[in-house]
Every structure is written in structure tokens, then in C-alpha cells.
Amino acid sequence: MTTSDFDRVRPPEPPGRGRRDGKRRRRARPGGGDGSREMPMVPEAEFTSYYGRPVVKPAPWGHDVAAYLFLGGVAGGSAVLAAGAQLTGRDALRRNSRLAALAAVSLGAVALVRDLGKPSRFVNMLRVIKLTSPMSLGSWILSAFSTGAGVAAVAEIDRMTGERLPLGPLRPVLRGVEGPTGLAAAALGPELAVYTAVLLADTATPTWHEARDELPFVFVSSASLASAGLAMITTPVAETAPARRLAVVGVIGDLVATRVMHRRMDPVAAEPLHEGRAGTLLRLSEGLAVAGGIGALLGGRHRGVAAAAGLSLLAASALTRFGVFEAGIHSAKDPRYTIEPQKRRLAARRAAGITDDSITTSG
Amino acid sequence: MPQLSGPTDPAADARWPDVKPRKGFFTDTSICIGCKACEVACKEWNRNPRDGDLELLESSYDNSGALGASTWRHVAFIEQKGDRIQEARESGRALIDLGMPGMGAPAAPAAASPDLSETPILDTPEFRWLMSSDVCKHCTHAGCLDVCPTGALFRTEFGTVVVQADVCNGCGTCVAGCPFGVVERRSDGTVAPKTERGERKGEQPDVPNLGVAQKCTLCYDRLLDDETPACAKTCPTTSIKFGDRAEMVTLAKERVAELHAQGRTEARLYGANELDGVGGTGSVFLLLDEPEVYGLPPDPRVPTADLPRMFKQAGLAAAGMAAAALLSFIGGRS
DSSP states (O other): OOOOOGGGGGGGOTOOOOOOSSOBBBBOOOSSSTSSSOOOOOOOOBOOSSTTTOSOOOOOOOOOHHHHHHHHHHHHHHHHHHHHHHHHHHHHHEEEEEEEEHHHHHHHHHHHHHHSSGGGGGGGGSSSSOTHHHHHHHHHHHHHHHHOOOOOOOHHHHTTTTTTTOOTHHHHEEEEEHHHHHHHHHHHHHHHHHHHHHHSSSOHHHHHHHHHTTTTHHHHHHHHHHHHHHHHHHOOOOHHHHHHHHHHHHHHHHHHHHHHHHHHHHHHHHHHHHHHHHHHHHHHHHHHHHHHHHHHHTTTTTHHHHHHHHHHHHHHHHHHHHHHHHHHHHHSSSSHHHHHHHHHHHHHHHHOOOOSSOOEEEO | OOOSSOOOOOHHHTTSSSSOOOOEEEEEEGOOOOOOOOHHHHHHTTTTTTTTTTTOOSSSTTOOOOSSSSSSEEEEEEEEEEHHHHHHHHHHHHHTTTOOOSSSOOOOOOGGGGOOGGOOOOOOOOOEEEEEEEOOOBBOOOOHHOOOOOOEEOOOOOEEEEOOOOOOOOOOOHHHHHHTTTEEEOOSOOOSSOSSTTTTOOOOOOSSSSSSSEEOOOSOOOHHTTTHHHHHOTTTTTTTEEHHHHHHHHHHHHHHHHHTTTEEEEEEESSSOOOTSSSSSSEEEEEESSSSGGGGSOOOOOOGGGGGHHHHHHHHHHHHHHHHHHHHHHHHHO
16 A cells, blocks of 8 residues: 555545455354354364355355255165065055156156266266266166166066056066066165265265264155155055154164254255255244154054155155255355365364464475 | 376376376466466467356456366466465465374475574565465375266376267266366356347357267376377466476475575465375475465365275164164064
């Protein structure tokens, strides 16, 4: 800032515009606005950013991907239920779950391809098998699962249509392999439900990466309760006792895993899970999951109650996925969620005497 | 699986039969004049299309915003007053007091920590501009490369990271995988209708590689012909230096020691430490304030470093789901 004679004719600076030095500071917002949440037990962090612009970029994914997170879980869980029904002789549950698995995985795959920047190149996903890429492993899991679930479901469709599918000499083959392929799909079902958690966690998106230890448990619980819920809608109550039990276990797992996740995460990185639209979705999801779980436990033998509870569980799972998805995207868009946890962990390491692993060095 | 974290030679780790010396940049922001010739040279050489709508962003002289699919060099401008300069000087001094790093590559004699008691006490200017040309870091452990499902991103024999635009299917995983927010999926910017007058004047050339991840290639095409990358070639002040990465780190250490000896303790290096969260970066920077001031992450960590643990957790969770289903059916027998 120079001083010259001309400064006298300069108009006075308007108040409140003193932030022209490229420095933006914000105070860490204290807990929730509702006063029910405790204050974070960390010092209020001051942080600087470059004109408030994000440090990391959000994944360029639309709601198609969030929908896939949900559908993949439903498909994986349904295949597991179908295999259980197959082995215990519950024909209606087996048929409906096999069909559900194929429908969900097909819709999910369409959603995934739609979200690609070059949908015509979706088959490039199977160019390599890459252990460091959850997306690569997931593509292979999805392909193998779809094959197994597809064969099993086609066999069901053939039976339902009175063997009218033009299968010719392949019909005996199909009858022979439907059992094993159904079991193979079931073996891949939990992997299909869980890999998306690793896919999200293996990114630089702060909220997803910070949730990496518990997100797999949240996702398998969500998949279990959703697929069980779907079975409770589609299948007569006489055969859905296992689905109801799975639903209750899923709800308990969902509640416990979500709570542990929130408690263990860096409070700033966890913030997007509590606040804004994502926070609303996740709170709603929890309410619906509890309602659905109680419905399954107490009224599951009544067809109407079971269907309502199943619907509630499906909605809960969808909301969980959309909530986690949106929280992560939001956390990448605000530099605070990247910078504050990183500064804190750096300071913690320095305080512990570890000074040799910083990216910033004095020489 | 390749090595997921820690010091390594990335090209050898990628099993190149003929590993070339690792190439990198040293961007010395203390002599950057903010001319943006690097941004222009990069755009011209790589034929990158225009980015956005040519708006004024109200961020000093920076109107290109950030690194992105079509902006592979980005010059940051930060305006600071005296108090902030003093803070930067103190935070730099705190780094020196920590004795960091004292590890990694053997320090050149000139790079030894200066005796700060004998350095001159500088007058703090009332105002300064920080200017820094940011670029892809070409990490030793690159998050984008690790998570790419198609093999479109690959490690070159020079230890750099390059996207094969004809292989990438635009899944976007790399965008989220980069701890520095460098790589981006290219869009043509026509998401919003153009309503204002004067926008999109004249013919715009077709946008190449639409829907595909794009980022700095460290001018792989030029390296193959023993040429210097366009940005380093054009830089009028030699703020952007290019060469073997080891040589760049040595240069950087000498330069920071020189600045410290002048009492400019705000100077610090970014990316020169191979023990950091990404195993050291191919692009090394000399900064004059904390990294986040420039929009750089203060403690980046390649997400894949935690992948073995994530797989373990996922395996446990999947087993849990299978067990829950099993119990649900077994219970039904009773």
C-alpha cells in the first residue's frame, strides 16, 4: 500500500470490505442449532483457504450413482435370500427374491452406465483386473453376480410362463445350472453390497474417506434390511420369517454401525452427515428403519403390516445411500472439510513427536 | 499389488523394463511474476479448450479459478497485508525449529538449517502478492492412477501419470481419488443455457475428449522427444524449472536455504519429502506461506494407502451379512 498525494482524493473505504487479502476465516460452527448435540471436544480451528474454493474435487457423479448404491444392495441381499429359500424349500421366496435380484441389478447397471462420461465405452471397465481400484473389482463382481442372478431368474421366468421361453435343448441345461448359479450369485451378494462402501471410502472426499472403517458395515446392514423389506412386500408371510429376522438384524446393525461411525469420525468431517439435506435424509432414514424393524418384528405375520414395514425399510435404505452420497459430495465442495481435519491430524502427529512425514518441509 | 505408500521409484514400481530418470517440476513461487505465460503455453501446446465463460472471478488477478480438465497450469494470486506476512514468517520459522525433515535424500551442504540468530531481521513489507503456478503433482503414489478401473491412467517411464483419452470411459473415480483436486472430467460447459449477451461469441472449436478425465501429462509427448514441457519452456523468470526429479529437489533445498539465510523464514518446500502421505510429489514447490493459502491441502494422503484395511473391514462386513442371513434361515427351522 503506497501513500501518495492522490490518496487524499480517494473515497473512504466502505466498512466490512476488509477481506481483500485473500484470506478467509471462519470459526468452526458449534454443535447443532437445536442445542441437543454436545459441543465438539476439539479446539475451534481457524482455517485459511484460497478464496473459499474447494481443495479436492467432488466425484462427478449424479444421483444415478446414489441409486446404484441402493439397487446394488437390494440385488446382493435378494440373491442371498433366494439362496436361503432355495436351500430351505421356500419356493415363493426363492422365486421372488431371484426376480428381485435380477431386476435390481439390471436397473443398477443401467444407472451406472448412464453416469459414465462415455457410456459407449462401459465395456472398458473389464479391460483389466486392478486390485487397487474398487471400481474395477466392483465391475467384475457386478458382472459375475449379474450372470449368476440372471440365469437363476431366467429359470424362474421360464417356470412362471409354463416353459414358453424359446430355450429348446437348453432347458435341461438351465434346470441343471440354476441351482449352482443361484448359489454363486448369493456368494457374491454380500460383496456386491459392500464394495460400494470401499469405492466411496477409497477417495480423497473427506466425509467418505473418514467413514472408511464403518461404512462397509452401514452398507451391508442397509442392504440386508432393504432386500428383506422387498421380500416382505412380494412374498406371503408364511415364507418370510427368515426375511423378517434378517430385517431386524439389519436394522440393529444399521443403527449401531451408523452411531459408531459418527462417534469415531473427525467431528468436522462428520458434520455433513448431520447437517443440511444429507443430515435430513439420514435422520429420516433412521426413523424409517426403526419403524420398519418394529413393524417386521411385531406385525410381520400380518400381510398388510409386513408390506408397509417392507416399504419403510426399502425407503430407509435408499435414504441412507442418498444421504451418505450427498454428504460426501458436499464435503468435497467446501474446503473446510478438507483443510481442518488435515491440519488437526498434522498438528497431532507433530505433538506426538512425528515430524518427518509432513509434505511441507523447511529444507 | 504395487507398493501403496512410502518411498519408491514409481516407474520401477510400475515394472517398466527401461526406467528413465524420474522427471519433475520445481516451481519456485518466490520468483513467479504472475504473467500466466505457463497457462497460455500449456493451453496452446495441449490444445485445451476454453474453460468456462471468461468471467472475472474477483480473486485478484486469478480468473481461471483452479486446476481442471482444461486448465493444467493455474496461477494463484493472493494479496496479503503486513500482519499476514508476519504470520507466514513465523509459521515458516516454526517449521525450521521442528528440524524438518532431516530425512529422505541426503541434504546438500547448502541445505543445512541456517543459524537463524545470525540472519538479518527483515523489514516486513506492508503488502505482498503471492503468485504460484500450480500443476498436477505427479505423485509417487497417485490416488487417481490407483483407483482408475480401466487402466486409462498409467505411469510413464518418466515416473509421471498420464490419462489415455482413448481408453478412459469417464467413470470419474479418479476425480474423487486425487487428494489435490487436479484431475477432472471434461464437460463442454453447456450445462447452463447461455442467456447473457456477448457470451460464446464467434465460432468455438469443438471440444476434444469430451466426457473423459483430463489433466497435466507433464507434456509426455514432448518428453519422448527430449523436449522441455511447454510451461517450463515458456516461463520467463525460470520460476518453473524442469528436470530430473532428484536434481529438482536438490535445487529446491538450496533455494530454500538461500532464502532462509536472507531471513525469509516464510519460505518452505512442498512435496519434497518422500515420507509424506503421497510418497513425495514429482512437482515440487517452494511456497511463501502455508499450503492451504494457495489452495493446496496441508496434509494430503493417498486414499489407497488405507485400502488394505478397508478391504479387511469390507470382508468382515460381508461375512457378517452372510452370517446374519444364515442365522435367519437356521432360526426358521425351529
